[in-house]
Amino acid sequence: MIDELNKALDVYQKNWEAEKAQRTDQAFFSQLQPTAVGWKTVDDADFDTRFAELRGLADQIHMGWMNGRWIAVVHLREASLTWGIAVVKLMQRRPNSTDAAGLDHVDFLSPATAAVEDIETIVKREPNLKWTPEENGPWRWVSLWWDGSEAKLRTDTTVDVAIRELQEVTDHLKGKHD
Numbered sequence: 001m002i003d004e005l006n007k008a009l010d011v012y013q014k015n016w017e018a019e020k021a022q023r024t025d026q027a028f029f030s031q032l033q034p035t036a037v038g039w040k041t042v043d044d045a046d047f048d049t050r051f052a053e054l055r056g057l058a059d060q061i062h063m064g065w066m067n068g069r070w071i072a073v074v075h076l077r078e079a080s081l082t083w084g085i086a087v088v089k090l091m092q093r094r095p096n097s098t099d100a101a102g103l104d105h106v107d108f109l110s111p112a113t114a115a116v117e118d119i120e121t122i123v124k125r126e127p128n129l130k131w132t133p134e135e136n137g138p139w140r141w142v143s144l145w146w147d148g149s150e151a152k153l154r155t156d157t158t159v160d161v162a163i164r165e166l167q168e169v170t171d172h173l174k175g176k177h178d
Contacts, residue, residue, distance in 0.1 A: 001053045002081070008103035009037060009082035012149060016106070019146045023129070028122050032108040036073075036087035036158045042101040047072075047092050054088055062162035066136070068095045073162050087158055105143070105150035109157055116140040119153050138164075 023029045041047040051072055055061060059077035063070055069092035080086045085106075093099050113119050116133070119142045123131045130145040134152075139161055141154040 001050050002057070005037060005039065005088065005103070006082050009085070009106075012103060012106060013082055015147055015149055016151065019144075019149075023126055025122055025126065028110075028112065031112050032110055032153065034083045034085050034106050035109045035154075036089055036107040037081060037085050038089040038091060038104040038107070038152075040091050040093050040099055040101050040104045042093065044092070046101070047090065050090055054090060062166065064162070064165055069093065073158050075159070089158055105152050107141075107152045107154055107158060110153055110155055113155055116142060116155055119155070123153075 020026075020029045039050070041050055047070065051074075054072070054074045054076075057076050057078070058074045060075040062073045064073075071092070072088075072090040074088045074090060076086045076088065081088075087107075089107075091104065093101070110119055113122070120133060123129055123142055123144070132143050132145070134141055134143050139156070141152045144151040144153065
């Protein structure tokens with residue numbers, strides 16, 4: 001799995017650098033930090049096999065049921081991936097989805113922007129850039145699309161999402177309900 005991830009990330013990184021070179025706001029795009037890679041699996045067996053391999057390399061794992069599928073956020077304890085990425089989001093495809101399996105996207109943290117609206121303002125000014133605002137519950141980000149690739153520009157990390165999900169569970173256990 002790690003070799004597959006790194007090969008896919010090497011191709012992705014070359015394509016990202018080419019896309020980034022076309023952007024007018026070089027300062028913004030240069031400060032983006034890759035923090036996680038999303039990998040989609042074809043079925044339960046594929047998910048379980050890949051999860052077992054990643055589990056052996058991990059020091060932290062969070063699994064959540066979201067949109068009718070399992071997503072595992074895996075922090076690699078020693079083996080970092082291309083770009084120094086150490087978090088893998090292993091995702092089952094959504095029910096009835098025909099999305100391709102394999103590398104789905106890379107999450108980029110935008111430390112220079114305080115809100116997703118700031119990212120939207122910047123990408124709106126970029127010529128010939130396909131992007132969409134996206135959200136899932138309280139989480140918002142901007143997805144960029146080019147040549148079959150996706151980048152998720154965020155002001156938080158996947159680990160922040162896991163922390164909040166676990167905080168909601170502990171709040172529920174303690175009787176704190178919204």
